[in-house]
Amino acid sequence: MKILLIGEYNRAHKFLKEGLIKLNHEAIVVGLNDGFKKVDVDILIKPYLEKGILKKIRVLFFKLFRYDLHSYFTKRQIIKHKNKLSGYDVIQFINESSFLCQAKTEKEIINLLTQWNKKVFLLSCGTDYPSVKYAFDKKLRYSILTPYFEKRLPKSSFSLGLKYLEPEFIELHKHMYNTIEGVISCDLDYTIPLKDNFKHLGLIPHAINTDKIAFTPLKISDKIVIFHGINRNNYYKKGNDIFEKALEIVKGNYNEKIKIITVENLPYHNYIKAFDEAHIFLDQVFAYDQGYNALEAMAKGKVVFTGAEQEWLDYYNLKKDTVAINALPDEKAIAKKIEWLILNPEKLIEISKQGRAFVEKEHYYIKCAKQYLNKWQTNF
Known part of the structure; x- marks a missing residue:
């Protein structure tokens, strides 16, 4: 055809x-x-x-x-x-x-x-x-x-x-x-x-062409690296303001344990490389499912905060917090989830592997x- x-x-x-x-x-x-x-x-x-x-x-x-x-x-x-x-x-x-x-x-x-x-x-x-x-x-x-x-x-x-x-x-x-x-x-x-x-x-x-996206197992030897990519045109629509408030909460409690990378309006070829060292990837808030940025980050082995609502869990027969983290429109809830991962780094490694497997299976x-x-x- x-x-x-x-x-x-x-x-x-x-x-x-x-x-x-x-x-x-x-x-x-x-x-x-x-x-x-x-x-x-x-x-x-x-x-x-x-x-x-x-x-x-x-x-x-x-x-x-x-x-x-x-x-x-x-x-x-x-x-x-x-x-x-x-x-x-x-x-x-x-x-x-x-x-x-x-x-x-x-x-x-x-x-x-x-x-x-x-x-x-x-x-x-x-x-x-x-x-x-x-x-x-x-x-x-x-x-x-x-x-x-x-x-x-x-x-x-x-x-x-x-x-x-x-x-x-x-x-x-x-x-x-x-x-x-x-x-x-x-x-x-x-x-x-x-x-x-x-x-x-x-x-x-x-x-998602996972043949072209290399999976890199997470290594946690020092600080937990959190990546926040901002599209300024979609700042509120994507919930970037909520992510920033959540990061302020996390910094107040665990500043010595984290490193935050924030970028804005990068072309795709630069963007896909910018989060290579990250463990956690903040994608979007007002969603029930994942878009391309989230899925490519999951394919690379990042733990992604994105749309992962109950409807999505039911559709793919998944349990919450096993493949991706549902980013609710609540900075305190997001901060609590980030802090849970900081205190339980083994969960980062577990979710990372399962996220990649999910993308390979379904996408x-x-x-x-x-x-x-x-x-x-x-x-x-």
Whole structure:
């Protein structure tokens, strides 16, 4: 089969592509390279007008004409690459708005790519209408909108994804769902909002290429090293403020026993190396399942504080604190868990090994690629 993977978040489509190629299929990834993360794609859609005077021109043009020049340049690049983006058996969009364009332009791009290819599928991987609406209606105990409800983030914050609740993006959502054969969710944070959606084809875990990620057994000879990576744009959405408060508590009690590494907005290739010496990896708070950063850290042997809620434990038949640590939106609870690990370093080594084994079992990229192929072929 020939598969065209549209859009990129972290390495979601990159690792899937590698699995598909291992299974002797043809696959390419086209899209933006996920902002400062600089994720490699096969056909890069360049995000023009992002810095300096060009960004100011873009902002001014939008104020005057309510039209985003990014949308214009993105669609133009898609048309330019028509020959490379045509004739595929399957195309899969990573999101309802894969190119961060205005809703009208996203719809036009969907129409073009649909005309040029055969079956169309959607991956629910990142904020979209179903997940944002579910969170906005407060159907979850907590969510990425919790900082908004607590008035720590304005409605205008791009990280919240509230644009998906605007009329034009609701129309885009409807158009996408009228176009696709089905939607696949990549973890429980997106599966739960889709549970009653007739287009939902089920959950396929994030694909992780553990063949390329070396596991390093933890060695604890001196201080416990804690890594905290911050994406400043998602600071409150990811709960980085809560992690920082938790670290202040831990420093007050065990400062002589820990070393804290904090980094901000690193490109992927730098980021993946930055936590090599860490024992504990602080990922995100407002989640029920793990995303790519958490899974890659677990694959490397780090003990990760992330989404590991009861729904996730039930789905994978796990016991808590055996594979990952559930990071509750409570700095005292997080600090207590960190201190438990400081005082019980044998638990770090145990969870580290089990975390790697879990990723190999449930997220192995070739296994996940086979699941995608089954979904796509079943719905032909």
